[in-house]
Amino acid sequence: xxxxxxxxxxxxxxxxxxxxxxxxxxxxxxxxxxxxxxxxxxxxxxxxxxxxxxxxxxxxxxxxxxxxxxxxxxxxxxxxxxxxxxxxxxxxxxxxxxxxxxxxxxxxxxxxxxxxxxxxxxxxxxxxxxxxxxxxxxxxxxxxxxxxxxxxxxxxxxxxxxxxxxxxxxxxxxxxxxxxxxxxxxxxxxxxxxxxxxxxxxxxxxxxxxxxxxxxxxxxxxxxxxxxxxxxxxxxxxxxxxxxxxxxxxxxxxxxxxxxxxxxxxxxxxxxxxxxxxxxxxxxxxxxxxxxxxxxxxxxxx
Numbered sequence: 001x002x003x004x005x006x007x008x009x010x011x012x013x014x015x016x017x018x019x020x021x022x023x024x025x026x027x028x029x030x031x032x033x034x035x036x037x038x039x040x041x042x043x044x045x046x047x048x049x050x051x052x053x054x055x056x057x058x059x060x061x062x063x064x065x066x067x068x069x070x071x072x073x074x075x076x077x078x079x080x081x082x083x084x085x086x087x088x089x090x091x092x093x094x095x096x097x098x099x100x101x102x103x104x105x106x107x108x109x110x111x112x113x114x115x116x117x118x119x120x121x122x123x124x125x126x127x128x129x130x131x132x133x134x135x136x137x138x139x140x141x142x143x144x145x146x147x148x149x150x151x152x153x154x155x156x157x158x159x160x161x162x163x164x165x166x167x168x169x170x171x172x173x174x175x176x177x178x179x180x181x182x183x184x185x186x187x188x189x190x191x192x193x194x195x196x197x198x199x200x201x202x203x204x205x206x207x208x209x210x211x212x213x214x215x216x217x218x219x220x221x222x223x224x225x226x227x228x229x230x231x232x233x234x235x236x237x238x239x240x241x242x243x244x245x246x247x248x249x250x251x252x253x254x255x256x257x258x259x260x261x262x263x264x265x266x267x268x269x270x271x272x273x274x275x276x277x278x279x280x281x282x283x284x285x286x287x288x289x290x291x292x293x294x295x296x297x298x299x300x301x302x
Contacts, residue, residue, distance in 0.1 A: 068104070068117035076127020080116045085109075087230050091238060093120035094246055094290035096224040098259075120290075180244035185299050186265050188218045188249060189272065189282045196296065203292035204248070204285035211253055211280050215270040217263040218247050218286070218299070226255050233283070234275030239263060250283035251275050 071077040078089055086109045090097035101109050104118045112118070121127050191213065195206035221241035228235050233250040237257060240246040253273025263269055274280045286295045 066113055066115035066117065068119075069115065071117045071119070074127060076119060076121040076125075077117050078120045080112050080114055080118065082114050083231075084112070084114075085229065086112065087225055087227075089118065089120065090224065091230070091246075091248065091287065092290050094240075094244070094287055095120055096240060098224070180242040183219045183241055183245060183298075184265060185286075186216065186218055187299055187302065188216050188247070188284050189213060191272075191282070193296075194281065197292075197294040199292060204283055205295050207282040207284060209272045209280060209282060211271075211273055213272040214268045215249050215252060215272055215282055217265055217267045217269050218284070218295075219245075219265050221247070221263055223257045223259055223261045223263060223269070226257055226259050228275065232276060234277060235270070235273065237269050239269070244289055246287050248283075248285040248287070250285075251277040251281055253280075 066080075068077070072079050078093055080089070086097040086100055086106070089095075090100055093100070097109065099122070100106075100118060100120055103120075103123055106112065106118075119127075189207045189209055191207045191209035193205050194208045195202050197203070197205060215237075217239055219239075219241050221239040223237060224240045224246065225236065225238040230236055233248070235250075235252040235255055237249045237252065237255060238246055239249075249270055251273055252270035252275060254271040255269070256271070257263060257269045272280060272282050277283070284295060286293050286298055
């Protein structure tokens, strides 16, 4: 039997060639799209906000440090926190906010920044001593050893030298470190105490009353603040009694005194109200060198 080879038609040849070319093109495109040959992409989006731990941007690095940062952590200095005002700093440090502005050459009390370090003791006073003992230093009161020494006339240096040394006496009872502690306190309102002192939640006493009831100065002193610029206190009066103590009277309806006005113990300085509070009350604080203390331990028994 004889076999005959038949030449494929030109149409079939063309179709096979086109199919082969198409396969080669697809393979080439697939190779270009492979992740190994990915073209570089430039990210033109804006730089996101820096998070904690991320590198500092050049803009932040070039920003000048807050004023007074070299005194951060030193006694007698205060580092401004978010939400602070000079009024609050004065309350926390036991100082007149105007004095703090003057000591730090702050022309605009509304322009202080977080991280700024301000002096809260007078210039010329050792901050370490002030932090430990208050400003000014403790007063020394000289007292005679006994009644006979008080009544005996001076007899000259020779007589004094011949006087035998007295026998050692028992240690006297502890006395206040400063005359500033000798304050004749009075209750600032007649109502009952509805919330006692708690250093973490209630830095003073809450005293009940009716709107318009008198609010009285707890001791002689001078008004260092009268206004509503301290959030959470409403209409507030702050009285500085000496270099150690000040008192605060919050949530008033009406203020009857002005800054730098002297007041006397028992003087009416405000009328009770509910400003920045959910009910009529007086929030009363006593602060010793800026630290809240329990007023019930200093006020006289009722």
